[in-house]
Amino acid sequence: MAKSYKDLLADKEKLEAQLEEARLAELGAAIQQIRDLMAQYDISIEEIGGRRKRGKTGPVAPKYRDPKTGATWSGRGRAPLWIGKNRDRFLIAE
Incomplete structure:
Protein backbone atom coordinates (compact mmCIF):
# COMPACT_ATOMS: atom_id res chain seq x y z
CA MET A 1 0.00 0.00 0.00
CA GLY A 49 37.56 35.89 -8.48
CA GLY A 50 36.60 37.16 -5.06
CA ARG A 51 34.71 40.36 -4.60
CA ARG A 52 36.53 43.38 -5.84
CA LYS A 53 36.10 46.73 -4.26
CA ARG A 54 34.87 49.24 -6.74
CA GLY A 55 35.54 52.86 -6.26
CA LYS A 56 32.52 55.07 -6.61
CA THR A 57 32.71 57.41 -9.51
CA GLY A 58 31.42 60.92 -9.34
CA PRO A 59 28.55 62.31 -11.35
CA VAL A 60 28.84 62.06 -15.12
CA ALA A 61 29.10 65.26 -17.11
CA PRO A 62 26.04 66.06 -19.22
CA LYS A 63 26.31 65.08 -22.85
CA TYR A 64 23.01 66.47 -24.16
CA ARG A 65 21.12 69.73 -23.48
CA ASP A 66 17.59 70.80 -24.35
CA PRO A 67 17.96 74.35 -25.78
CA LYS A 68 14.38 75.27 -24.83
CA THR A 69 14.47 74.36 -21.15
CA GLY A 70 18.18 73.97 -20.44
CA ALA A 71 17.60 70.44 -19.12
CA THR A 72 20.58 68.12 -19.50
CA TRP A 73 21.13 64.39 -19.80
CA SER A 74 24.35 62.43 -19.38
CA GLY A 75 23.47 59.75 -21.91
CA ARG A 76 23.08 57.14 -19.17
CA GLY A 77 19.84 55.66 -17.97
CA ARG A 78 16.45 56.23 -19.49
CA ALA A 79 16.40 58.89 -22.19
CA PRO A 80 14.27 61.96 -21.49
CA LEU A 81 11.25 62.58 -23.70
CA TRP A 82 12.64 65.82 -25.12
CA ILE A 83 15.58 64.07 -26.80
CA GLY A 84 13.56 62.15 -29.38
CA LYS A 85 15.30 59.89 -31.89
CA ASN A 86 17.83 62.36 -33.33
CA ARG A 87 20.19 62.93 -30.43
CA ASP A 88 22.77 64.76 -32.52
CA ARG A 89 20.74 67.97 -32.33
CA PHE A 90 21.14 68.08 -28.57
CA LEU A 91 24.85 67.25 -28.24
CA ILE A 92 26.77 69.69 -26.08
CA ALA A 93 29.75 71.04 -28.02
CA GLU A 94 32.83 71.17 -25.81
Missing part, protein backbone atom coordinates in the same frame (compact mmCIF):
# COMPACT_ATOMS: atom_id res chain seq x y z
CA ALA A 2 1.24 3.52 -0.82
CA LYS A 3 2.23 5.93 1.92
CA SER A 4 -0.09 8.78 2.77
CA TYR A 5 0.71 12.38 1.93
CA LYS A 6 1.49 13.19 5.57
CA ASP A 7 3.86 10.23 5.83
CA LEU A 8 5.68 11.33 2.68
CA LEU A 9 6.00 14.88 4.02
CA ALA A 10 7.46 13.55 7.27
CA ASP A 11 9.94 11.44 5.28
CA LYS A 12 10.85 14.49 3.21
CA GLU A 13 11.57 16.56 6.34
CA LYS A 14 13.78 13.78 7.74
CA LEU A 15 15.70 13.54 4.47
CA GLU A 16 16.16 17.31 4.28
CA ALA A 17 17.54 17.33 7.83
CA GLN A 18 19.93 14.51 6.93
CA LEU A 19 21.00 16.34 3.78
CA GLU A 20 21.77 19.53 5.69
CA GLU A 21 23.67 17.59 8.36
CA ALA A 22 25.80 15.83 5.72
CA ARG A 23 26.44 19.10 3.87
CA LEU A 24 27.60 20.84 7.03
CA ALA A 25 29.83 17.90 7.94
CA GLU A 26 31.55 17.97 4.54
CA LEU A 27 31.64 21.75 4.31
CA GLY A 28 34.26 22.16 7.00
CA ALA A 29 36.59 19.70 5.29
CA ALA A 30 36.08 21.36 1.91
CA ILE A 31 36.84 24.82 3.29
CA GLN A 32 39.96 23.54 5.02
CA GLN A 33 41.14 21.89 1.79
CA ILE A 34 40.62 25.15 -0.10
CA ARG A 35 42.55 27.12 2.54
CA ASP A 36 45.41 24.61 2.43
CA LEU A 37 45.64 24.86 -1.36
CA MET A 38 45.53 28.65 -1.23
CA ALA A 39 48.35 28.68 1.30
CA GLN A 40 50.38 26.10 -0.62
CA TYR A 41 50.22 28.06 -3.89
CA ASP A 42 50.10 31.53 -2.30
CA ILE A 43 46.75 32.35 -3.91
CA SER A 44 44.76 35.40 -2.82
CA ILE A 45 41.00 35.76 -2.89
CA GLU A 46 41.27 38.38 -5.63
CA GLU A 47 43.10 35.90 -7.87
CA ILE A 48 40.27 33.38 -7.70
Whole structure:
Protein backbone atom coordinates (compact mmCIF):
# COMPACT_ATOMS: atom_id res chain seq x y z
CA MET A 1 0.00 0.00 0.00
CA ALA A 2 1.24 3.52 -0.82
CA LYS A 3 2.23 5.93 1.92
CA SER A 4 -0.09 8.78 2.77
CA TYR A 5 0.71 12.38 1.93
CA LYS A 6 1.49 13.19 5.57
CA ASP A 7 3.86 10.23 5.83
CA LEU A 8 5.68 11.33 2.68
CA LEU A 9 6.00 14.88 4.02
CA ALA A 10 7.46 13.55 7.27
CA ASP A 11 9.94 11.44 5.28
CA LYS A 12 10.85 14.49 3.21
CA GLU A 13 11.57 16.56 6.34
CA LYS A 14 13.78 13.78 7.74
CA LEU A 15 15.70 13.54 4.47
CA GLU A 16 16.16 17.31 4.28
CA ALA A 17 17.54 17.33 7.83
CA GLN A 18 19.93 14.51 6.93
CA LEU A 19 21.00 16.34 3.78
CA GLU A 20 21.77 19.53 5.69
CA GLU A 21 23.67 17.59 8.36
CA ALA A 22 25.80 15.83 5.72
CA ARG A 23 26.44 19.10 3.87
CA LEU A 24 27.60 20.84 7.03
CA ALA A 25 29.83 17.90 7.94
CA GLU A 26 31.55 17.97 4.54
CA LEU A 27 31.64 21.75 4.31
CA GLY A 28 34.26 22.16 7.00
CA ALA A 29 36.59 19.70 5.29
CA ALA A 30 36.08 21.36 1.91
CA ILE A 31 36.84 24.82 3.29
CA GLN A 32 39.96 23.54 5.02
CA GLN A 33 41.14 21.89 1.79
CA ILE A 34 40.62 25.15 -0.10
CA ARG A 35 42.55 27.12 2.54
CA ASP A 36 45.41 24.61 2.43
CA LEU A 37 45.64 24.86 -1.36
CA MET A 38 45.53 28.65 -1.23
CA ALA A 39 48.35 28.68 1.30
CA GLN A 40 50.38 26.10 -0.62
CA TYR A 41 50.22 28.06 -3.89
CA ASP A 42 50.10 31.53 -2.30
CA ILE A 43 46.75 32.35 -3.91
CA SER A 44 44.76 35.40 -2.82
CA ILE A 45 41.00 35.76 -2.89
CA GLU A 46 41.27 38.38 -5.63
CA GLU A 47 43.10 35.90 -7.87
CA ILE A 48 40.27 33.38 -7.70
CA GLY A 49 37.56 35.89 -8.48
CA GLY A 50 36.60 37.16 -5.06
CA ARG A 51 34.71 40.36 -4.60
CA ARG A 52 36.53 43.38 -5.84
CA LYS A 53 36.10 46.73 -4.26
CA ARG A 54 34.87 49.24 -6.74
CA GLY A 55 35.54 52.86 -6.26
CA LYS A 56 32.52 55.07 -6.61
CA THR A 57 32.71 57.41 -9.51
CA GLY A 58 31.42 60.92 -9.34
CA PRO A 59 28.55 62.31 -11.35
CA VAL A 60 28.84 62.06 -15.12
CA ALA A 61 29.10 65.26 -17.11
CA PRO A 62 26.04 66.06 -19.22
CA LYS A 63 26.31 65.08 -22.85
CA TYR A 64 23.01 66.47 -24.16
CA ARG A 65 21.12 69.73 -23.48
CA ASP A 66 17.59 70.80 -24.35
CA PRO A 67 17.96 74.35 -25.78
CA LYS A 68 14.38 75.27 -24.83
CA THR A 69 14.47 74.36 -21.15
CA GLY A 70 18.18 73.97 -20.44
CA ALA A 71 17.60 70.44 -19.12
CA THR A 72 20.58 68.12 -19.50
CA TRP A 73 21.13 64.39 -19.80
CA SER A 74 24.35 62.43 -19.38
CA GLY A 75 23.47 59.75 -21.91
CA ARG A 76 23.08 57.14 -19.17
CA GLY A 77 19.84 55.66 -17.97
CA ARG A 78 16.45 56.23 -19.49
CA ALA A 79 16.40 58.89 -22.19
CA PRO A 80 14.27 61.96 -21.49
CA LEU A 81 11.25 62.58 -23.70
CA TRP A 82 12.64 65.82 -25.12
CA ILE A 83 15.58 64.07 -26.80
CA GLY A 84 13.56 62.15 -29.38
CA LYS A 85 15.30 59.89 -31.89
CA ASN A 86 17.83 62.36 -33.33
CA ARG A 87 20.19 62.93 -30.43
CA ASP A 88 22.77 64.76 -32.52
CA ARG A 89 20.74 67.97 -32.33
CA PHE A 90 21.14 68.08 -28.57
CA LEU A 91 24.85 67.25 -28.24
CA ILE A 92 26.77 69.69 -26.08
CA ALA A 93 29.75 71.04 -28.02
CA GLU A 94 32.83 71.17 -25.81
